[in-house]
Amino acid sequence: MSLLEVSGLRVTFATPDGDLQAVRGVSFEVEAGQTLGVVGESGSGKSVSVQALLGLVPGARVEGSALFDGEQLIGMPAERLRRIRGARIGMVFQDPLSSLHPMYSVGRQIAEAVLVHRKVSKDQAWSVARERLEQVGIPAVRVRDYPHQFSGGMRQRVMIAMAMALDPELIIADEPTTALDATVRAQILELLGRLGCALIIITHDLGVIADMADEVMVMYAGKPVEKAGRRDLFRDPRHPYTRGLLNSLPHGKERLQPITGRPPSLLSPPSGCSFHPRCPVRIPRCPIEEPPMLGPDDHPDACWLEVGR
Amino acid sequence: MWRFLIRRIVFGVVVLWLVATTVFLLFFAGPADNVARRLAGPRAPIEVVEQIKDTLGLDRPLFTQYLGFLGDLLRGDLGTSFISQTPVSTLILQSLPGTLWLVFGAAVLWMLMGVGGGVLSATKPRSLRDRTLTVLVLAGISLPTFVLGILMIYLALSVFPGTGLQPGPYISPFIDVGAFLSTMVMPWICLAVVQAAVYVRLTRGSMLDTMGEDYIRTARAKGVPERSVTYRHGLRAALTPVITQFGVDVGTLLGGVVVTESVFGLQGIGQLMIRSVRDGDLPVIIGAAILAAAFIVLANILVDVAYSFLDPRVRLA
Ligand SMILES: Nc1ncnc2c1ncn2[C@@H]1O[C@H](COP(=O)(O)OP(=O)(O)OP(=O)(O)O)[C@@H](O)[C@H]1O
Ligand code: SF4
Ligand SMILES: [Mg+2]
Numbered sequence: 001m002s003l004l005e006v007s008g009l010r011v012t013f014a015t016p017d018g019d020l021q022a023v024r025g026v027s028f029e030v031e032a033g034q035t036l037g038v039v040g041e042s043g044s045g046k047s048v049s050v051q052a053l054l055g056l057v058p059g060a061r062v063e064g065s066a067l068f069d070g071e072q073l074i075g076m077p078a079e080r081l082r083r084i085r086g087a088r089i090g091m092v093f094q095d096p097l098s099s100l101h102p103m104y105s106v107g108r109q110i111a112e113a114v115l116v117h118r119k120v121s122k123d124q125a126w127s128v129a130r131e132r133l134e135q136v137g138i139p140a141v142r143v144r145d146y147p148h149q150f151s152g153g154m155r156q157r158v159m160i161a162m163a164m165a166l167d168p169e170l171i172i173a174d175e176p177t178t179a180l181d182a183t184v185r186a187q188i189l190e191l192l193g194r195l196g197c198a199l200i201i202i203t204h205d206l207g208v209i210a211d212m213a214d215e216v217m218v219m220y221a222g223k224p225v226e227k228a229g230r231r232d233l234f235r236d237p238r239h240p241y242t243r244g245l246l247n248s249l250p251h252g253k254e255r256l257q258p259i260t261g262r263p264p265s266l267l268s269p270p271s272g273c274s275f276h277p278r279c280p281v282r283i284p285r286c287p288i289e290e291p292p293m294l295g296p297d298d299h300p301d302a303c304w305l306e307v308g309r
Numbered sequence: 310m311w312r313f314l315i316r317r318i319v320f321g322v323v324v325l326w327l328v329a330t331t332v333f334l335l336f337f338a339g340p341a342d343n344v345a346r347r348l349a350g351p352r353a354p355i356e357v358v359e360q361i362k363d364t365l366g367l368d369r370p371l372f373t374q375y376l377g378f379l380g381d382l383l384r385g386d387l388g389t390s391f392i393s394q395t396p397v398s399t400l401i402l403q404s405l406p407g408t409l410w411l412v413f414g415a416a417v418l419w420m421l422m423g424v425g426g427g428v429l430s431a432t433k434p435r436s437l438r439d440r441t442l443t444v445l446v447l448a449g450i451s452l453p454t455f456v457l458g459i460l461m462i463y464l465a466l467s468v469f470p471g472t473g474l475q476p477g478p479y480i481s482p483f484i485d486v487g488a489f490l491s492t493m494v495m496p497w498i499c500l501a502v503v504q505a506a507v508y509v510r511l512t513r514g515s516m517l518d519t520m521g522e523d524y525i526r527t528a529r530a531k532g533v534p535e536r537s538v539t540y541r542h543g544l545r546a547a548l549t550p551v552i553t554q555f556g557v558d559v560g561t562l563l564g565g566v567v568v569t570e571s572v573f574g575l576q577g578i579g580q581l582m583i584r585s586v587r588d589g590d591l592p593v594i595i596g597a598a599i600l601a602a603a604f605i606v607l608a609n610i611l612v613d614v615a616y617s618f619l620d621p622r623v624r625l626a
Binding site: 051054055056078082083084085086087090091093095098099100101102103105112113116117146148149159162163165 | 522523524526527528529530531532533534535537542545546619620621622625
């Protein structure tokens with residue numbers, strides 16, 4: 001059994017213009033201690049799918065199944081889910097400045113994570129906070145400082161210290177380095193890599209995937225289009241969208257052929273394969289029928305071209 | 310922090326000085342006879358006008374008068390009422406307690422109702438609860454104070470005489486607590502209801518903004534119970550604009566709650582002001598105006614101090 005088994009996850013928002021299907025059937029597994037990288041363009045449903053697992057998208061309809069250590073997260077009573085959040089699954093968000101409360105010291109925010117889950121004294125919680133800050137490379141004397149007194153990279157370290165405060169089995173990092181500059185990015189990734197727990201890292205940066213991931217899921221328009229081990233993905237990308245992503249990686253100075261066109265509207269997704277309006281190699285079948293996950297079990301992708309391979 | 314506070318206090322003193330100067334110029338600039346006539350009122354006999362000219366020294370150069378005026382102000386001497394021949398400072402000290410009790414009592418009530426209602430509204434937007442509160446807020450905002458006051462007096466006297474509530478002048482709670490309460494409860498509620506409506510709306514809007522912030526999601530993600538998310542994380546941040554409004558309101562109201570005091574015959578600063586305007590009692594008007602300005606300045610300084618306690622970004626800037 002995997003640590004986290006998600007299958008058929010769907011997340012729908014009721015909007016004035018009709019139902020918006022942000023996530024349309026996502027399935028993946030995360031093994032204990034392993035890192036899953038989720039990559040895709042902006043709006044492909046990466047954040048919504050992981051946040052929905054923890055009940056963090058207010059107003060959304062969430063369907064499907066998500067077994068965490070054998071327990072069903074979808075539809076779990078709010079109070080039980082709350083006991084898992086922060087204690088067994090930690091989260092790190094994109095923008096550490098807006099994600100930390102501006103009016104509480106970083107120590108207090110880390111200590112709070114401990115206090116809401118453990119029956120410990122305030123002093124004990126604060127000493128956990130100091131310990132965790134040291135672990136992420138922030139001197140414990142800064143425990144009473146406020147978020148605005150730290151640099152961007154330091155703030156993200158604080159977020160990581162908070163996420164790991166209770167030794168969770170899984171940490172979900174949603175674009176943890178997007179708001180940071182390149183040198184700091186490497187340090188934060190190195191820190192995340194050292195955590196040892198299972199990790200889901202969401203990014204639209206294939207460089208992050210190449211550095212961090214054991215397994216990779218490529219998402220497009222609310223669905224996975226390709227899943228593979230990291231080496232397989234980079235050596236043998238199968239889905240035309242994945243190839244487009246890899247082609248648009250900067251090689252030296254020039255950026256090679258970015259994918260043309262824009263991501264589709266999720267209010268009325270394209271018929272058939274949702275990538276077909278932008279796909280350079282589409283066949284007549286593509287706009288008509290939606291491709292299921294095809295190909296080998298350890299490297300499936302959702303493309304009709306698999307049928308002829 | 311201290312530098313900031315001192316800067317604010319100096320600024321407050323400058324504002325007060327400007328107010329005093331403006332008031333002085335407004336009333337004392339011009340030929341001595343005209344000024345004396347203006348102070349005495351159009352119907353006063355010529356002897357009175359002459360007497361005022363003498364006692365106030367209106368014949369002296371304007372600048373000498375100005376220095377004297379400021380000196381008197383600093384010593385707390387606001388002159389003497391033309392009508393009652395009582396020192397203005399005495400009149401103000403007599404009227405102040407009623408206004409102070411009215412404003413502070415009502416402030417507690419309207420903050421509880423307003424902030425509480427705002428939070429209830431914002432935590433379930435568009436729910437029945439929210440809509441009901443919105444209707445109440447509209448009613449509270451559109452209901453004129455005097456209508457509400459008269460309605461309350463009518464109810465208290467004719468429909469529920471058993472409550473013992475009645476309109477009347479302020480009585481110190483240190484003399485008679487029962488009488489104090491029976492005259493204050495209605496003005497408290499009346500003022501608080503009207504004010505609370507504004508605060509529900511303000512708190513609701515501010516809460517809706519903060520509850521959408523990233524750090525609220527962070528709090529939920531680390532397993533903070535929803536109650537704490539609302540109050541400790543959401544309300545804490547949402548309170549800033551509410552505190553500003555609170556300071557402005559309390560400062561303004563301390564200068565005299567004209568309508569509420571009049572409806573209930575409370576004999577506070579507001580009523581003193583009305584009376585002196587009606588009688589053309591200029592020394593009292595001047596005194597009350599400067600007092601009102603002083604309260605507003607003081608309230609603003611207190612708001613800034615409160616800010617720096619509430620928000621570390623201000624305190625540590
Ligand atoms: N509360 C909401 N109400 C309506 N639509 C929403 C809501 N939250 C997200 N969406 C929509 O869901 C879709 C997926 O959003 P999501 O944030 O998961 O994308 P993402 O892959 O994380 O993108 P990014 O790289 O920009 O973070 C988007 O089209 C977004 O507009
Ligand atoms: S199914 Fe067709 S349109 Fe979709 S990616 Fe494959 S070739 Fe392109
Ligand atoms: Mg996202």
